[in-house]
Amino acid sequence: MYHKLRQDREQLPQLLEEVLKQAQEYLARRDDTFVAPTLTEKNLSHLPQEGIGAQKALEEFKTRYSEAMLATSGPRFFGFVIGGNTPAALMGDWLTSLYDQDAFGIDGNADRQIELEAIAFLRELFDLPEDYTGVFVSGATMANCSALAIAREWAAQSQGKTANDGIYGLTPPTLLTGVAHASVYKGLSLLGIGRNGVVKLPCLPGREAVDVAALESYLAAHPTEKIIVIANLGTVNSGDLDDLQAIAALKDKYDFYLHVEGAIGAVAMASPLYRPLFNGVEKADSITIDAHKWLNTPYDCAVLLVRGKALQELQYRVFAQAETVTDPMPEASPFFNLTPEGSRRMRSLPAWFTLKAYGKEGYRELVERNCAMARRLAQQLSAAEEIQLMHEVRLNVLSFTLNLPSEKLTVENINAFADLLRKQGITYMNTASLFGKPVVRSAISNWSTQEREIDQAAQSIVACAREFCAALK
DSSP states (O other), rough: OOHHHHHHHHTHHHHHHHHHHHHHHHHHHHTSSSSSOOOOOOOOOOOOOOOOOHHHHHHHHHHHHGGGGGGGTTBBSTTOOOOOOOOOOOOOOHHHHHHTTTOOTTTTTTTHHHHHHHHHHOOOHHHHTTTTTEEEEHHHHHHHHHHHHHHHHHHHHHOOOOOOOSTTTTOOOEESSSOOHHHHHHHHHHHTTGGGEEEEEEEEETSSSBBBHHHHHHHHOOTTTTTTEEEEETTTTOOOBBOOHHEEEEEEGGGOEEEHHHETTTTGGTTTTTTGTTGGGGSSEEEEETHHHHTTTOOOOOEEEEOOOHHHHHHHHHHOOOOOSOOOOOOTOOOGGSSOSSSSOOOOHHHHHHHHHHHHHHHHHHHHHHHHHHHHHHHHHHTTTTTOSSOOSSEEEEEEOOOTTTTOOHHHHHHHHHHHHHHSSOOOOEEEETEEEEEEEOOOTTTTTTTTHHHHHHHHHHHHHHHHHHHHO
16 A cells, blocks of 8 residues: 555544544634635646645645635625535535445435435425425536436427437427526537527516416417426526416416426425415426525535426436336336436435434525525615615525616626625625626525624625725716
8 A cells, every 4th residue: 555545544533633623713714704715826736746645735725725715605605596504414415425425326225215315305395296206416507407308308209209319300399488597508508409499488577587478378379399398486696486386387288398497496495485486386397406505505416306207217218327228217226327427426415414404494494584684685785875776585686786877887897896895805796687787696595694694795785886886986
């Protein structure tokens, strides 16, 4: 054995103590730390010939990088729709790395039982029917892509085609939506359907929710077309929700595949206060849930839910690790036959831990507190004359822009304002475009965000807005 490996094996308990010490130091300062430091670009180091050992590698990481790590898991980071990781989820993630289990999902292995149980917990948390089966994937992008692959197989079977045949000669399905997340377009590109396969329907005035009347008109006018409808439960820039109940009711009249893109908002189903917004979800053919967002598991973790045995058969036909697929899905098929990945990290374990630890009541409180904090932030920002809110706060997402003359309300200026906000170190938010205007977008998804953090962020935003707008006059 190489002597550095032997040395680190012998000293592993002490090395893990050092990592724990560094973790404790970070957690002690995370709530009050500079939220989004920037790293000064450095020349890349070279791979050492002999190796420096784990202790010195940890010391070099701490010196070069630890102070520059983004506090994405902290309570004042409101960019990218990122949750943190609950204490229980962090425990589960450390154990995931400890056991280093390849979560094939083979019958008789513990990882299969844990994943099945975690999916069952989610069904119970969201009050979903038992005919939904689920698998863990890396994120919403892969969940959406996988759902679209199943939908493509659903469309292909009417043409006598399967995944064995490929897409050539296949009339591609049409995808209808009001506002599609960028991951949908990536998925369509990967699947050979193409980004141009999306037909964007009108949204309601001042909303990112699809006009259901326009959707029905299209369905009625194209009775023979194979159609995939994507309903959004929480859009990325305003947190808006489609009228899912009305869309689901259309399935009684028209034949289409309904995918619910719930990466951002689906966890709100844990609250009885918001659950009525999701009525009709039981008719969805597939659902995306991004666990490393509002469920607050560590990266990377998302869930794809699929309704019913028939669609699960299509899922198997697409993803089976086999030379060809002609037989039905076997009982207790390994999970690598149901996802794009062969080797799979045991993402289900952090989810199992956090769901088991906090239960229905814990997630109800988390959701309702985050939504209340979004409204609190909106209330404080609306009092500043330099700031214009862009929409009603429906869940946990809020976008605003600056009250500037039209010629000065530019992408460049909004980006510069966001940079100024970042340099203050109190909070971090993204820039985006909404209703034709450049905006700053915040998403409050962290389990530990409370009034103090919202008030600190609001004060920083208002102060930066006043400084920035004054400088442009």
